Amino acid sequence: MDINGKRAVVTGAAVGIGRAIAQRLAAEGAAEVVVADIDEYGGRRTCDLIGQQARFVRIDMTDDDAVTDLMACQPQILVNNAGGGPDLKPCFPEAPKTRWSASLDLNLRAPMLTTQLALEPMHKLGGGAIVNVGSTGGLGLGPHSSPEYAAAKAGLIKFTATLASLKDSHSVRVNCVAPDWVATERGRQEREALPEDERGPEQVSLETLTDTVVRLVEDETLAGRVILLGRAEAPYFLN
Template sequence: MDVAIVTGAGSGLGRHLAVGLAEDGAHVIAADIDLSAATSTAAQIGGTAFRCDVTSPSAAADLIAAAVDLGGPHVLINNAGGWTPGDQFPAAPYEAWSGTLDLNLRAPMHLTQLALEPMARVGGGAILNIASSAGVEDSPYGSPEYGAAKAGLVRFTTTLGDPGRIGGTRVMCLVPNWIGLERAHAELAAMSPDERAQASPLIPPSKVVAAALGLLRAGTGGTVLELVGSLP
């Protein structure tokens, strides 16, 4: 049985991804900074809960070690991300916008680095980075630091496009637009009719999970797949 790590698995897209992987036959380590949320996900899927602040180097190392103890890791999904509400760059202080870079770019890079050697020992694995359309668009965006981090995550993925250089592991990236999670539905409902008409169609979480599983099964190293919503 494959051992799969999903970061940010306590809620939102991470929980959907964890459920999808478990239904596909993997033993999922549901990693989240909120242990209660991680435990809830793990109980739902028969997986393992792990409290992890992915921006902590020691916590990241402990997470990979936990997967090694279970015979993996075979799969890593770098899903944890986001930004702190409030001021964004350039109004935000250095510590705030730098923290967004840590969470959305440096942490996935570090977890990838830590996972490559144990993945090579099990014959090569699959790493999926969850980026965002904020990183590939050329229009103004509310959080420049988040957009820059996600853009970096996309390019980081493509630089690792030759599995032969990294022990046989395929590193791929999923770039979704606005996902139809609970928060997105609430934001959409709070918009004026004109704003709602201009908003991008929401992507069903099931479509994101299906795309993620497709890449993990058959994607090639360096693949970047963009997902957009479809009108009803």
């Protein structure tokens, strides 16, 4: 899909990864980039950095009615980036049900709902591309400091992989990028807080991540694919 002239929605675009993706889609010629985030200051700052192509929507992605209103703009490109919460303490099983349930809602249920709402409008417009932003925290069988976050990201990865058939039925391609730690300000702070012998290789650059998102949007052969961005390796597909 050619990004030029298309409308895009990027959730969680007030800072960091989401902001970089929104800026990149605008640079690639998107006619409109809808910056969706609960952080109004950061979201409007993202719009200022992009310019006239950008429009801010303040939204709680766990509010179904608000998500329905957001998706009424009928984007041809959707990036489900909103998420987070692995650093919130306490985590499961000490966390109250409301907290771990909210993490599942934000990291898994919200992108499932936006995807569902996007399908028919995208189909009517001739097709679309959806990119889910997962995490290496959702891969493998090892422990994770936030079980609810890891479970949600694992679910998002599997959810993506099951939707390959939408390419034929709706002309909509759903893919996922699963990065390790990304070189955002927050990511750098978290890495620097670790003992030096636990920091591992350098973080994934924002350029590498946004290059991958653009590839997943543009490459018409890719559907239901999950691409891993590790810190020490080149991007590679997991399926």
